[in-house]
Amino acid sequence: MERTEAMLAQTRPPGVADVDPGSVLLPGHDVPLGRYTTVRRLLPQRPRRMVGAWCFVDHFGPDDVAQRPGMEVPPHPHTGLQTVTWLLDGEILHRDSLGNVQPIRPGQLNVMTSGQGIAHSERSPAIHPPVMHGVQLWVALPDPARAGAADFAHHADLPRWRDGELDLTLLVGEFAGQRSPAVVHTPLVGVQLELRGSAPTTLPLRPDFEYAILAMSGSAEAAEVGFEPGALLYLGSGRRELTVRGGAGARLLLLGGTPFDEPLVMWWNFVGRSHEEVVAAREDWMAGRRFGVVTDDPAPPLPAPALPTTRLKARDRTGDLHG
Secondary structure, three states: OOHHHHHHHHOOOOOOOOOOOOOOOOOOOEEEEEEEEEEEEEEEEOOOOEEEOOEEEEEOOOOOOOOOOEEEEEEEEEEEEEEEEEEEEEEEEEEEEEOOOOEEEOEEEEEEEEOOOEEEEEEOOOOOOEEEEEEEEEOOOOOOHHHHEEEEEEEEEOOOEOOOOOOEEEEEEEOOOEEEOOOOOEEEEEEEEEEEEEEEEEEEEOOOOEEEEEEEOOOOOOOOOOOOOOOEEEEEOOOOOOEEEEOOOOOOEEEOOOOOOOOEEEEEOEEEEEEEEEHHHHHHHHHHOOOOOOOOOOOOOOOOHHHHHOOOOEEEOOOOEEO
16 A cells, blocks of 8 residues: 555656546436426535536426426525536526626526625526526635626637537637636636547546536446436546547536635535635625625515524535534
């Protein structure tokens, strides 16, 4: 054991993380979102709370909303994070307390940076496509970005290219020599992989990143592990490449980033560092302070749930308690 660790220490390049001992397949669990939408929550989970700075992954649909309102999430607050919204089918109208009113459609990206506080709502338009399918993700913000100004950006044009049997669309970060226009605050990547055939394609990875891959539609295999839609395969760190294969038309989402080592307190829509910080955010929201008013949304703001009777504890990316 000691000899093996010494050998690894001699051969591992500076700054490269230890190789994770294996992949972990994380099934999602259903969570209601608003009145009409149920999502499959992939992160956080007890076995794995984060992948890089990605701290929250919801996959929704494909849902038939032809005779239904679709997504109806009234005004609610956020602190300490970025929201990243990506659609495969459907349309959602974003409104926020900065004055932005922005529809998002398949192939487009919305990135909202909360800084120290922002509020927004997400709704399907009255006349909307018959199917809704997509993901919403959160990125934990480091200091000083989490205490900075709120921001919102819509990206209609993203890097797209083909590699073997894959069509790739880069949502955030850098990958295979391409760079997304989306602003992020830690080394991060999110890239959609759409399979055109069954032949395997090998992609380059950064060994200092940890990665996970989500099946959004169709069956696939990565790192010789098969997985179905609504499951997240955690791949660990230390990998220099990844081989992906599956049925034609399968769409996957590869997420990665350098390990985020600051313990977080995640409660409701807030990402903080301490119990006191989350309590203050909740009090400000309920008192109508800090977060502003969502533009052109007449619905009453979503009230915050009651805090638990025990003190909120910070957890690291693996789920271990701190403080």
